Amino acid sequence: MAEADTKSILVVGSGMSGMTAAIEAAEAGYNVYLIEKNPYLGGRVAQLYHYFPKLCSPNCGLEINFRRIKSNPRIHAYTLAEVESVSGTEGNFSVKVKVSPRYVNEKCTACGTCAESCETEIENKFNYGMDKTKAAYLPYNMAFPMRYVIDPSFAQTAEAQKVKDSCKYDAIDLNMQEKSIDLQVASVVWATGWQPYDASKLDSYDFNNQPDVISNVMMERLAAVNGPTKGKIVKPSDGEAPQSVAFVQCAGSRDENHLPYCSGICCLASLKQATYVREQYPDAKIYFFYIDIRATDQLEDFYNKAKAETNIEFVKGKVAKIQKGPDGKPLMRVEDTTKESLRELTADLVVLATGMQPNLAITPAPADIKYDEYGFIAQNGTPAGMYAAGCASSPGNVTEVVSDGTGIALKAVQSVVRRAN
Amino acid sequence: MSIKTDPNLKKELREFGVTNVDNCYHCGNCTATCPLSTSDNSFPRKMMKYVQMGLKDKIKASPEPWLCYYCGDCSVKCPRGAEPGENMMAIRRYLTSLYDWTGFSKKFYTSEKFEYLAIGTVGLIVGLILILFHGTPDMEHAKLNSVWPAHIVEIGDVLMGGVLAFLLLSNTWRCISFILGDLKSKIPMGIYISQAKELIIHFLTQKKFAECEDRMPWFVHLMIMTGYATVFLLVVGFLAGGIHFIGLYDERLMFQRDIIYPLYHPIRLLGYYSTFALFYGVTYAMIGRLKKSKPSYKFSHSTDWMFLILLQLTTLTGILIHVTRLVDLPMPTYALYVIHMMVCIPMLVLEVPFAKWAHLAYRPVAIYLTKVKAAYVAQAGSSETAE
Numbered sequence: 001m002a003e004a005d006t007k008s009i010l011v012v013g014s015g016m017s018g019m020t021a022a023i024e025a026a027e028a029g030y031n032v033y034l035i036e037k038n039p040y041l042g043g044r045v046a047q048l049y050h051y052f053p054k055l056c057s058p059n060c061g062l063e064i065n066f067r068r069i070k071s072n073p074r075i076h077a078y079t080l081a082e083v084e085s086v087s088g089t090e091g092n093f094s095v096k097v098k099v100s101p102r103y104v105n106e107k108c109t110a111c112g113t114c115a116e117s118c119e120t121e122i123e124n125k126f127n128y129g130m131d132k133t134k135a136a137y138l139p140y141n142m143a144f145p146m147r148y149v150i151d152p153s154f155a156q157t158a159e160a161q162k163v164k165d166s167c168k169y170d171a172i173d174l175n176m177q178e179k180s181i182d183l184q185v186a187s188v189v190w191a192t193g194w195q196p197y198d199a200s201k202l203d204s205y206d207f208n209n210q211p212d213v214i215s216n217v218m219m220e221r222l223a224a225v226n227g228p229t230k231g232k233i234v235k236p237s238d239g240e241a242p243q244s245v246a247f248v249q250c251a252g253s254r255d256e257n258h259l260p261y262c263s264g265i266c267c268l269a270s271l272k273q274a275t276y277v278r279e280q281y282p283d284a285k286i287y288f289f290y291i292d293i294r295a296t297d298q299l300e301d302f303y304n305k306a307k308a309e310t311n312i313e314f315v316k317g318k319v320a321k322i323q324k325g326p327d328g329k330p331l332m333r334v335e336d337t338t339k340e341s342l343r344e345l346t347a348d349l350v351v352l353a354t355g356m357q358p359n360l361a362i363t364p365a366p367a368d369i370k371y372d373e374y375g376f377i378a379q380n381g382t383p384a385g386m387y388a389a390g391c392a393s394s395p396g397n398v399t400e401v402v403s404d405g406t407g408i409a410l411k412a413v414q415s416v417v418r419r420a421n
Numbered sequence: 422m423s424i425k426t427d428p429n430l431k432k433e434l435r436e437f438g439v440t441n442v443d444n445c446y447h448c449g450n451c452t453a454t455c456p457l458s459t460s461d462n463s464f465p466r467k468m469m470k471y472v473q474m475g476l477k478d479k480i481k482a483s484p485e486p487w488l489c490y491y492c493g494d495c496s497v498k499c500p501r502g503a504e505p506g507e508n509m510m511a512i513r514r515y516l517t518s519l520y521d522w523t524g525f526s527k528k529f530y531t532s533e534k535f536e537y538l539a540i541g542t543v544g545l546i547v548g549l550i551l552i553l554f555h556g557t558p559d560m561e562h563a564k565l566n567s568v569w570p571a572h573i574v575e576i577g578d579v580l581m582g583g584v585l586a587f588l589l590l591s592n593t594w595r596c597i598s599f600i601l602g603d604l605k606s607k608i609p610m611g612i613y614i615s616q617a618k619e620l621i622i623h624f625l626t627q628k629k630f631a632e633c634e635d636r637m638p639w640f641v642h643l644m645i646m647t648g649y650a651t652v653f654l655l656v657v658g659f660l661a662g663g664i665h666f667i668g669l670y671d672e673r674l675m676f677q678r679d680i681i682y683p684l685y686h687p688i689r690l691l692g693y694y695s696t697f698a699l700f701y702g703v704t705y706a707m708i709g710r711l712k713k714s715k716p717s718y719k720f721s722h723s724t725d726w727m728f729l730i731l732l733q734l735t736t737l738t739g740i741l742i743h744v745t746r747l748v749d750l751p752m753p754t755y756a757l758y759v760i761h762m763m764v765c766i767p768m769l770v771l772e773v774p775f776a777k778w779a780h781l782a783y784r785p786v787a788i789y790l791t792k793v794k795a796a797y798v799a800q801a802g803s804s805e806t807a808e
Contacts, residue, residue, distance in 0.1 A: 258500075291446065317450075335463060337447050341463065342464050
């Protein structure tokens with residue numbers, strides 16, 4: 001049994017790159033533990049409305065992956081799980097994993113009765129806090145595993161007991177405890193992903209006091225059918241349709257006071273979001289403020305197509321300030337650097353293109369890993385038998401991190417094979 | 422019109438304090454951050470571009486550096502650490518050297534050795550003159566007029582004032598010519614006159630400075646400026662109670678006087694005000710520069726320090742002379758007087774026409790000229806539409 005265990009691979013993070021690495025390695029015949037801190041798999045991609053450049057929903061891609069996981073007995077996925085410690089060397093790592101209680105067991109049919117009987121509401125993290133969800137909730141309508149979660153802050157209340165009693169399937173277990181799992185693995189893949197840079201740190205943009213100034217990830221949720229507005233792009237302040245939408249690029253990126261690097265994807269992400277706006281509002285005025293447009297290879301076609309549109313104005317200049325204007329709308333101050341002119345413009349809705357910050361920059365991995373100056377795992381920064389995948393090592397788009405995950409799966413397999421020889 | 426570029430400009434400007442200018446990637450954040458920047462006169466990014474590209478002629482004709490009061494918001498918010506605020510400061514030094522037809526300013530700014538030598542030389546000459554030419558000192562009581570009579574020192578004051586005024590005004594004339602170019606003669610006199618009140622208002626209040634978000638620098642600047650202006654007036658205008666040699670004076674207003682005025686006397690009160698204002702302002706700036714407490718204090722050119730040190734020494738020796746006179750110590754009073762003059766005269770002679778003090782003319786003039794230009798453009802525009 002111990003022999004079999006050391007032939008396993010641990011993948012930390014079940015976003016696009018981690019999920020891919022796990023599936024590829026498992027389909028090649030290796031045992032994989034997939035550890036996810038959220039109560040669902042899929043990572044940030046699950047929160048997107050569309051991919052670029054194809055402009056289709058990520059759900060079909062995710063569903064295919066979920067099915068591959070479901071049908072493969074070699075993948076052992078844990079949600080609400082975090083790696084606490086890793087010791088040992090390549091081929092023989094001992095890993096301690098903490099699994100937080102979900103308070104809902106495998107009997108759950110996702111019927112939703114618990115949520116119906118629950119009155120307490122909590123911030124909906126899936127929608128970046130733009131709405132509330134019940135304290136007994138399904139993370140989102142396509143969640144995998146398709147199982148409800150009870151918020152830990154709610155589990156010990158009297159109301160929780162009532163919610164438990166409402167479940168016909170005896171699926172709620174309020175006595176569920178935190179568990180610790182010990183794993184023996186041959187290799188570890190860190191696919192810990194990213195988080196959007198905290199827009200409230202951009203003090204010149206007064207993000208916290210202007211509801212109609214949102215971040216690009218929030219825009220994805222606004223446009224998504226399963227989002228807080230059922231897919232309708234509206235002003236968060238009053239729910240009205242915006243007549244004008246401004247995209248503010250490099251909101252905290254390429255800025256030594258915030259993220260000094262370019263995340264490489266925000267330009268296209270915003271151009272993609274411009275298509276969301278156009279889809280719903282054929283006459284809305286769109287502003288696009290940028291320092292440089294980073295549309296490489298075929299993606300330049302996407303940019304050229306957007307430029308050809310008449311009702312979109314590209315202004316070359318970094319927005320310096322966003323304040324509440326005299327009419328209450330966000331007022332932006334920017335230099336049009338091609339004309340050396342200062343402009344003050346208002347828009348009904350302002351979308352900040354915040355960059356990707358590696359999660360490990362905020363909470364480093366419990367392993368001897370070297371990071372670059374921005375908090376990404378450095379090139380060759382992992383000890384033998386450990387590998388970085390996806391946005392843990394470099395910002396990237398979905399296509400890039402999928403191929404990265406596939407490549408890293410091979411490296412992880414090699415660690416197992418070396419051990420077996 | 423051809424545009425000339427000078428590939429060596431950036432190197433040359435480094436001597437004046439230009440720094441990190443190549444970090445700039447022209448996002449325009451600085452210009453849009455600046456509360457004083459406008460579409461007609463946008464800065465500081467434009468100036469960064471001129472430096473990067475070696476556009477010396479463009480810099481020479483730009484009033485923009487003088488429209489900046491260096492609150493430093495642009496530098497704080499700069500995503501690249503390109504220090505636009507400090508570069509504007511450096512360009513002001515450079516412009517001061519370009520306006521100066523004697524070439525002295527350029528030497529003063531670009532060579533520390535020259536700077537120290539110039540100050541030392543002027544100081545020594547002043548000291549020698551005071552030691553060689555004096556009356557019979559009263560050794561019983563501290564009576565400055567017994568050694569260096571006010572009405573004679575006043576002649577020196579007026580002579581110095583005249584030379585300084587000539588140098589500063591001729592440099593200012595060049596400043597005007599550079600900024601206006603061909604327009605100088607095209608703009609009708611009426612416009613110059615109608616905008617003249619701007620010149621006076623900005624000269625006296627620096628009200629634009631108060632539009633910066635952090636108002637502390639404006640206040641410190643106002644203290645130094647009013648303190649200095651007051652004492653300048655007391656020394657040059659009232660040392661002997663007026664201009665003695667033309668007979669226009671009143672003994673009751675003499676600044677250099679052997680019998681100390683009562684506390685409530687306006688001359689004594691003005692003296693106290695200027696001492697306090699200067700001491701406060703200069704000390705604030707010195708501590709600021711040591712601690713780099715504000716963006717504008719982050720970088721210090723050697724001339725910035727020299728300016729503050731000379732001012733502070735002038736103030737301190739002035740205070741000491743007042744004390745030795747109050748306790749009636751003749752010899753210390755006379756010795757301190759020599760030191761006082763050896764410090765304040767070099768500061769005046771070198772800083773007013775050639776260095777930092779020159780901005781007292783260039784800044785209000787530049788603001789005035791932008792108003793003149795705007796009024797001219799508006800008039801030309803309206804007459805075109807009338808046709």
